[in-house]
Amino acid sequence: MKENIIIFDTTLRDGEQSLLYSLTSLQKLKIAILLEKMGIDIIEAGFPISSPEDFKSVKLISKHIKNSKICSLARCIDKDIDTAYKAMKYSYNKLFRIHLFIGTSDLHIKYKLKKNFTDILDMSVRSVLRAKKYTDDIEFSCEDAVRTKIDNLCKIIEKVIEHGVTTINIPDTVGYTIPSEFSKIINNIMNRVPNIDKAKLSVHCHNDLGMASGNSITAIQNGARQIEGTICGIGERSGNTALEEIIMTINTRKDILNFKTNINIKNIYKTSKKISQICNFKISQNKPIIGKNAFSHSSGIHQDGILKNRKNYEIISPETIGSKKRDFNLTSRSGRAAIKFCMKNMGYSKEKYDLNKLYKNFIKLADKQGRVFNYDLESLAFTKNFYKENKYFKLIYLEILKKYDNKSKILIKLKCGKEIKKMSIFYKSSFVHSTLKLLRKISKINNIKLKRFSSESKNYKKNILNKVKISISYKKLNFYGEKITSSFTKSYVLSIINVLNSIRKYKIINKNFTNSQ
Known part of the structure; x- marks a missing residue:
């Protein structure tokens, strides 16, 4: 019988720490709802003591989420623990988790906390007893566990379990270990802590050396039954364990991993995409499982x-x-x-x-x-003078004139076959949509809509180059344009002209092909 692996998501806490701005309470609630639909067992909603907004977010999420357990982070400080409780006390069925943490390595104890190991033991026990006033579900994290002396690590784990901790978390806080090393640490804990059977063992791995997923998988092979991570692996520095990688590894490698999860894997792609949009971060093209190239084949x-x-x-x-x-x-x-x-x-x-x-x-x-699209194939197959036809629309002149009654003016001169057309348009705010409107009018290609638009600037030999990529829909088909110049406005206009040329060829080919039937 397959053992269940608990999936603990910390996108809203550890993941948010890596963003350039704080998420609003409503944005966090949207993410929590997505995680709940995906089947996440435990959602770490935040660190309530850190700010009034974080407290508000944890409280809001606690009130609305019913199927996933809500968890809040707290240092081994009374005020942290009390605040975590106040933020979660309205949780559905009053079921919630308080997640305590304290540094246990000599490095953290001496330089960060400025205490000794006996002090850390006392603080840990006292904090567990305080948290037990509010809930029986207590998780305890030994921060920087992998650089903690194994004797000290086993001692503090045994002590906090003795006083009521139900989940022990072993974080690789700085992404320092490799799988063979991490497996020994987990094995030592499983074999040397006499009351370890009274608690679930969890791991929280960072990805500084690219080992987060590997370390997490080796941990469950050696006794851990909870994995902590984030969607897309977002988090401090190089990020956390990417939960989609863990979930799909368990699902794909059933031949050697006798485990299961409660995750609805059909929601993985949609959840990842929506969270990346809410958090305004771009998923790497070659990101395992959810990247654009994960299922693409070029060879x-x-x-x-x-x-x-x-x-x-x-x-x-x-x-x-x-x-x-x-x-x-x-x-x-x-x-x-x-x-x-x-x-x-x-x-x-x-x-x-x-x-x-x-x-x-x-x-x-x-x-x-570079990349060739289906409509390019049609043109290549059925256009006699492909390269000549490809330049039907050609930019002759572009100018942006500003401050006409608080408006700006776009002036474009375009070669359309043998004819040269010159038109302009005034706009107040949207250069992107106004330019498309003007080029639509000049080219007489209607029913085109901008689907996607992205731009990026790069330094090249002391010059700044602006790359623009667009996707435009026409008759339920998507056409793509891309251009790099020293000017964003010119790159954008030329990208659209590329698309207009592709659409024109598509129209001619399909008209000729239909007439020949």
């Missing part, structure tokens, strides 16, 4: 293998975590099999185009622009 060998059997190069299907099956990334590394597959998906049988000719032109375009 021709990989794409061919995926077409024959997805298990050749995918150990998890995107649908498992609530994501969609990803399209291939068509690049210069892609092969004929991927090109043929994409054309078939668009409804073109192999008799309607020359695959060898298409592939030759595809490689040429891929070397020039």
Whole structure:
């Protein structure tokens, strides 16, 4: 029978500490609701003593969350413990957890706390007894546990369990250990603490050396039954254990990990995306499980293998975590099999185009622009003068004039085939949408909407370059544009013009193809 691993989420406490700004109470409540729907067992809602806003957030979350247990952090200080209780006392069914912590390594005791180990023992016991006045669910963290002398670590664990602690947490506070070392620490605790069976053993690993997930997995293999972490691994410095990695490791490696969780894994992708939006942080493209490239395939060998059997190069299907099956990334590394597959998906049988000719032109375009999209394939397959056709819309002149009755003026001169058109528009606030409106009018390509827009500045040889990426929808299809120049405004305008050229080619090709039927 599989043993259950308790999933303890600290996105709202440890995760928030890494953000550049504080989340509001309502934002935290939204995140807590997402975590509850995902099936998180315990939500560490905050550190109530740290600020009035944090107290307010913990109180609000405690009142609204019913299916996940709420937990608050507190130092081994009376006021911290009392404040944690006051913030959670309205919890559903009055069930909540107080999470005590204190530094136990010589480094923390001497330089941070300026005490001795006997003082730490006394403070710990006194704090546990105070917390027991409010709840029987008490977690105790030995901060910097992995750099604590093992004799001292075992001694303090035994003492706090004796006085009522129900969960012992072993944090790798600075992400210092490697799995083989961490497994010995967990083994020592399991074998040397006589009353360890009276409490759950938990681990809280940081990722400074990239070992957080590995250390967490080795911990449960050696006796830990609770894992603490955050969604997307956000947290202090290099972050925490990424819970989605742990959950999917347990789910995927059932052959060697005889464990289960209460998590609804189909909610993983949606929860991660929404939390990243609320917290305003970007998920790395190659982030395991939830990154944009996690299920993407660019190599021709990989794409061919995926077409024959997805298990050749995918150990998890995107649908498992609530994501969609990803399209291939068509690049210069892609092969004929991927090109043929994409054309078939668009409804073109192999008799309607020359695959060898298409592939030759595809490689040429891929070397020039990087990623190639489906609408590019259509153009390559059915446009005789592709590169000539690609420059139908061309920017001749761009100027931004400011302070016309508190308005700014965008002036664009655009070459449209053999004709040159010049138009302008006034705007007060949104340059982005006003520019799109103006280019829509000049090009006469209507029904286009801006779906996504991003920009970033980079220093290159003492110059600042502005990169703009956009996604524009047209007739339920997404078209992509990207440009880098020294000017943000010019990069944005040129990105749109790239898209307009792609849409125009798409319209011509589909019109010709329909007429030929």
